Amino acid sequence: MKRLVMDAGGSALRSRLTALRELQEEEGRDPLRILIGTILSARTRDENTRIAVRNLFSRFKDARALADADVSEIEQLIRPAGFYRVKARRIKEVAKIIVDxxxxxxxxxxxxxxxxxxxxxxxxxxxxxxxxxxxAIPVDTHVHRIANRLGLVSSRSVEETEHMLMEKVDMAYWKRINDTFVMFGQNVCRPVAPLCNLCLLKDMCRYYREKGSSNKSIISSNSSNRTTDQIKR
Structure with a gap:
């Protein structure tokens, strides 16, 4: 598993942090910001999640302030995030329960x-x-897809993937799986047209053995430099 974590991170070039990892490093593990950031991240690009979190907490500093906030103001502050109206109501509900x-x-x-x-x-x-x-092992679509492609699990749901990974992976690596696999999934092991020729794990990947080596969507070696530049951006 150590090689999986290290090589997946290397393949992704680790050119930027995920939104949650950035929040963790900037705010010193502020539980409220990370909770709200996770809520905001649903169906939202990392860049927009960061903007929405910064907007929100520049105005409201703690759960009590959020619980007392007007929903319409929360909506405007988190507008860069997708489904901001639904998320604004949810944030206020969550803050109120945390306070009460x-x-x-x-x-x-x-x-x-x-x-x-x-x-x-x-x-x-x-x-x-x-x-x-x-x-813990937070399993999103990236973790679910990559774990199945690599052959770590054979599962149909994210819940099943989580439980299988917990059984198979040493607990020492649990905390690193989400951050590493999310970056890897965004940059290399994409849902469509994965960049297998850039992947340091292809020699041990079930997907590559079964489909990847003959998949026309895999970029050729002649275009690898251009693709690497795109990933860095």
Missing amino acids: EYNGDVPDTLEGLMRLPGVGRKTANCVLVYAFDKP
Whole structure:
């Protein structure tokens, strides 16, 4: 697993941080910002998630302020994020519960986090990893796709993937899987036309063995330099 994590990161060139990792490094594991950032990240590009989080917390500094905020103002601040009207209502609901039931502190258990409206396993696990430095495996579409392509699991759902990875992967690597595989999935192991010739893991990849080596969507060696430049941007 160590090689998977290191080589996936190398293949992705690690040219930028994911939105959640950037929030973690900028804010020193602020649980509320990471929770709200995870909510905002749904169906939203990382760049827009960052903008929305910064806008929101430049105006509201804690859960109590968010709980008392007007939904319309939250909407305007998080407008760069997709589905901002739905997310604004959800953010206010979550903040109110955190204030009323947890004295303003974000819960630090899977069960406590999943009691918050709209917080599922992936969001809860993201908060555990990025905010509380607890071992968990947040599984999104990137992690699910890559784990299946590599042959680490053979699963139909993200929940099934999570449980299989927890059984197969040493706990020491759990916290690194999401960050590494998300960057890898965005830059190299893409849903369509994965850049297999840039991948350091192709020699151990089930997808490459079965489909990739004959897949016309894989870029040729003549265009690898151009593609590498695109990834760096």
